[in-house]
Amino acid sequence: MIKLLKKYGVELKLKKCDLFRLIEGQKDTFLEDGFAFKMTNEEEMFKYEVILNGIYNKTKIEGEYKRFVYETQDAIQYLNYEEKQKMFNSIISETLKNLKLMKADQQIILIPYLEPFVNERYLNNYMLLTLKQHQLYVKDYQRNIEIPYQLYGLKVLRSAFSSLKGIAEDENYEYYYYDGLKKIYIFDKKEYGLVDSFPIIDKYFQGNTSLDDIREIMTYYKQPQQFINQLHELNYLSDKVHKKIMKKLK
Incomplete structure (x- = not known):
């Protein structure tokens, strides 16, 4: 089924993808933070995106801490460590509400390429990170x-x-959808790498896809004919392409 969708579906050009162009335009951002930058495929694009949001x-x-020090330099010289931290936490609380994040074992993760305890310091104890040994630890990680x-x-x-967008999982794999390329991606649960991907539309498709519909379609993933029929019913596959694929599946 996957081979047939690759053959008859449409592969949108990676380099014309908005996300690809966004990340390419941030090359210097990666280099400045210590990352090498070479993006040649979709898997790398998604992995660089995670890094970029962390950066x-x-x-x-x-930047908020530098601004805090500049704007309060006359006052903070009279504050102890705990008072400075409390003051900075109150200032940065609104900023944190607008940042992308996730949770891992109850710890909020703001920078996914750094360890949980470092994230905790960025979140609650930034004063520690102003100490030289901690700055070097983050820089050299x-x-x-x-x-x-x-x-x-x-x-x-x-x-x-x-x-x-996560759409399904089984014992060995997690399945994701990316609307920018109209494709489903299969990631290995143990190795965390991209195993395969395939398009779900053909060249005749016009309009928008629905994440809810795609999640519903994935319930038929182990039933190829039903899976293809569902794509056809939603007009993701045209009559012509549907007929060709179904003929090959029989």
């Missing part, structure tokens, strides 16, 4: 696009850090 959060909090999955698994793809 945005990290940069935002660091390894940087590569696989780190979020080694730390948190595929949870990062189910979070606000990713444009992928």
